[in-house]
Amino acid sequence: MEGLRNNLPLPLTSFIGREDEIAEITGLLEEPHCRLLTLVGPGGIGKTRLALEVAQGLVNPEMDASTEPLFPNGVYLVALQPVALPDDIITTIASAIGFEFYQARDPKAQLYRYLAKKCLLLILDNFEHLLDAIELIEELLAKAPQVDLLVTSRSALNLVQEWLYHLEGMAYPQDGPIDAxxxxxxxxxxxxxxxxxxxxxxxxxxxxxxxxxxxxxxxxxxxxxxxxxxxxxxxxxxxxxxxxxxxxxxxxxxxxxxxxxxxxxxxxxxxxxLLSREEREVLMKLSVFRGGFRREAAEYVASATLQNLSTLVDHSMLRLTITGRYEIHELQRQYAAEKLAERPELETAVRNRHCEYFADFMDQPPINLVGKRSKETMQALEADIDNIRLAWNWAVGQTRIRDLHRCIETMYWFSWFRAWPQDVKRAFRQAVGALRVAEPSQERD
Ligand SMILES: Nc1ncnc2c1ncn2[C@@H]1O[C@H](COP(=O)(O)OP(=O)(O)OP(=O)(O)O)[C@@H](O)[C@H]1O
Ligand SMILES: [Mg+2]
The missing domain is CATH 1.10.1740 (Rna Polymerase Sigma Factor; Chain: A)
Structure with a gap:
């Protein structure tokens, strides 16, 4: 049988054990009343990996052709760890399920209308920093009665509809003689x-x-x-x-x-x-990226050589995905970011480089935006959307007018392509606000 629709990433490493947990979590998702299930546990305990394994089982179930799948409209991973603002959750969900907004007004209502008729599972991964947005979860559950949510979070959401699953570490031998x-x-x-x-x-x-x-x-x-x-x-x-x-x-x-x-x-x-001084310095700088990065970006922003990146991959400090992007585990990123924060001047310099790089990336010639190449350009931009958002916000905060200016046209076309005008309107409004308060003597272009 063909698998259900999904956007699950191919795992880079083998999955081990956790048979009981998979059976329990799948059993809970089968319960009609369990529509919001949160896997809770500290960073690195395996919540994301387990949720993905459960999802794989739902997408490719071992069953005869007569059994109805639990989520006939599919299973989707919504990676929230790079999302900084609750407002961006809606567009991130839309992107994950491949939903395109059809008009400029009220993207949330459009998404809810679409989901109202769907029976699917959304995996909201790494929700812990978005706890201010839990009303959105309640709203989603109410407006889309056949959508279930499997959330991974370092802390509970504390909603009445929530079912909690506390994840422990993997089983290991305790004291005493061990046979096997x-x-x-x-x-x-x-x-x-x-x-x-x-x-x-x-x-x-x-x-x-x-x-x-x-x-x-x-x-x-x-x-x-x-x-x-x-x-x-x-x-x-x-x-x-x-x-x-x-x-x-x-x-x-x-x-x-x-x-x-x-x-x-x-x-x-x-x-x-265990890292050399140079590798530490590189890793620290790489911690400013969100949602991964390409090698060229790492070279520019963190002065990372291919050798540096390969060594960091060897040490399991970075992963190279099949799309050629590098990723860093959120907990490791946070650790390296703490180290960078101990050197505020360096941090500012790296963030400026990050901003410059993505402003340059956004500064596309018109032919790439509206011509035959537009789709390709937009896909490349979408892969780095979290870095672009971050760079834009940094430019606004630091009144980097030249960088903002370089982004504007592409932002405009991107908003049409993805039909995200609300997002872009908000971004432009922020920029205008920042420019109004900027001193006349500040950078101008
Ligand atoms: N059962 C497993 N088999 C193989 N690898 C695993 C398993 N569980 C976790 N891992 C690996 O351990 C690492 C940490 O797991 P994971 O990213 O799922 O943690 P997490 O709880 O989601 O952490 P965070 O809260 O920081 O997001 C990952 O590299 C993951 O691939
Ligand atoms: Mg995780």
Whole structure:
């Protein structure tokens, strides 16, 4: 049977374990009353990956032809982590499901009207920073009675309609003699990722230390992946010892942090310390991007060489997707962004470079905007829409008039192409407001 409509990304790495969780979550989605299910847990615990795995099962169900699919109109991932403003949620959902607005007025009402007749699942991924927008969730549930929401978030939404699923780390052996460590999800994940770093890796020889590492990171999949990537530089026993040391250091610094956060922090800080000065500097600068980036952008904004990027991929600090874009895990991005924030002057300089790069990217010759090439141009712009929004907002905040000017025409055409005039009107209004308050002596073009 052909799979249902979806926009699910192809996974870059294998998925391990979590059979019980998948069955439980799928079971909850089958319940008619469960229309808003939130997977809650700390950063790096595996919420996004699990939601995607559940979604894959719904899109390609193992069933005979007579069984009705649960969501006949499809399953869609709405990546919210790069979305800064609640107002952008509507356009991000529309983009994810491939809905095009047909008129300028009231995009929200248009989207609701469309969804009212659909029976589909939206995965709202990384919702934690948009909790101010929860009325929108209530509204969506009311206006689209056959749409279900699977949300991933580091904290609960606290809506009456919400069903909560608290996600724990992956299973690992506790103390005592262990007969079959390979039966535990956390150990399987470590071994699988370790073999990528060192193909001769053997659990038989390293079992004791692998178990220790899984215990130290409390079964957190992101922690396990990062620790396994260190095998390029350290033997397994040293990884365990280093992790223990980082934890001890953090113990005194981070009193009051829950264990799981502390163990993840220990992994992040040790991964950081394994990078060279230059690689750290690059990663720090790359943290200004939103929604990933292309190599040319990294070169300009972060002075990243191909060698730097490859090393960061090798250390599992970056991922290279099949579309050729680089992505950084949100938790790792936040860690690197904290480091950048410790150097405000550098941060401003990098943000200026980011703004300049995307203003240049927006400054397209007219032939690319309205001619035969327009579709291609618009698709390229759409892939970087989160960076463009960020650059625009930075230009407005810093009254970078020349950069704003370079964006305007493309913004206008883009708004027609995507039929997002509300978005663009708001952006223009912000810019006009900023220009009004700008001193006459400030940059002018
Ligand atoms: N069951 C699994 N099998 C293989 N890899 C996994 C599994 N669960 C998580 N991972 C990997 O661990 C990392 C962290 O997982 P994920 O991104 O899903 O965490 P998260 O809870 O969504 O974090 P955040 O709150 O920061 O978004 C990812 O690289 C993911 O691919
Ligand atoms: Mg996530």
């Amino acid at each position: 460590p390979e039966a535990f999800g956390a150990v399987q994940l470590f071994v699988e990722r370790a073999r990528r770093a060192r193909h001769s890796f053997s659990l038989v020889e390293e079992g004791k230390h692998v178990i220790q590492i899984c215990q130290l990171v409390d079964g957190m999949p992101l922690g396990i992946e990062l620790a396994a990537a260190w095998l390029r530089r350290l033997p397994c026993d040293e990884i365990a010892a280093e992790l223990q040391r980082s934890l001890d250091i953090l113990e005194s610094d981070l009193h009051g942090l829950p264990d799981r956060h502390r163990s993840m922090r220990a992994v992040l800080s040790h991964s950081w310390s």
